[in-house]
Amino acid sequence: MSTLLFNWKKAANYFYDGSKKSIFDNTQSSFIFVFAISCSLLGVGFSFLGLMINGWTLASILSDPLIISGQFAAIRGNAGVNYGFYGMLGTMFTYTTSVICGLIFNRIKRYSVRFFLVIIAFLPGGSMMVIQSSKLIFLISVCFFIGALLLSRLYANKNKIFSVKAVFNIGLTILLVTPFIFFSIISREHYGDLEPSALIANLTYAINSYIFGQIYAFSDFFSYYLEMPSKSKFYIDSDSYGAYTFYSVLNLFGFSKEFIPGLYIESGYVDGVFETNIFTIFRGVINDFGIIGSFVFFGLAGLVVNYTFYKMLYRRESIIRGLFFVGVFVAMVISYLVSVFMARYMYSTLFLTYIILKVYELLHSKRIRSKN
16 A cells, blocks of 8 residues: 555656666676675585584485485474574575575676576575475575565666566476475475375375465464364464564564474364465464554555665665665565564675675775776
8 A cells, every 4th residue: 555655657767867876786796706606605514514513424414315304304393403603604695695696697698607606596595405404495595586686687677577588497497496395395204215106195295285285274274363163273372572573673672482393383284185384474463463453564564665665766876775675575475484584584694795795885986986
């Protein structure tokens, strides 16, 4: 609704008048490229260290990643794991790599370099998906890449999102990463010793659970919340004080709340079809704010997002507003699963990216002054 409050045509004309330049117009430099490679390698390295601090050796990880990945996922889902400082750094560098590569991608013309850039962008997220069975981290890294790519295309005045070429590239990318996704599912669900027919049936069940189950799970919760017929009974946590939506922010101010591994103890399911304990962002928002409060919350969130984007169009050179755009894209996509603001990776990732771009902006300005 808040989109109606702004004069978007005037703002867009101002954005594209060409009188102001931004660092997002000049991301095709060797400086940024080297940082992308460095962050990618650091992300991979810390993902291995994250396993090693939990007791596994490098030799065992490399020799039998399927078993190690399944064991790590089982511990994470039941008792929880010690991610530690290495785990935090691994996640931060994984997502930062995706943002930087997304900003560069649109500016590069050579297909061989683009292909290499995609590998660099998804290498740390892919490694976590394979050795830690962390499909969510890989998905979020893809979202960061796409969000940054959309921002870069916005600055390049390339506002046509889909084309035959784009659809082909997306299809090719999905085809290339599918084996790694299946590997991650097999390791987590322990399907490695099944016959082909049983393996296909179980993979179908797992894919239904991961991709489609959230819609039914939330619907079942919502029916129960409204005291309508539901398949399961659910715990209504009315004393969350916003923790299911903004726990990372509240925790900075001393608020603490214990969550079980997986966040919710109940699951949505249809026998033989799927089962999931992921209920989209909406179950948490309803726990935090209630039904009426949820409408107010999303109205205010929409106003903040639209206002910030509107101001970005008038402040083309603003790095912070550009990265806010990327963060909003990630938050909207991942809302299908959970609120990204329960964890701190959004802030750490965008902060590190801001530092990298700010340093590059200062060096770029200094080089221009030297030439003049």
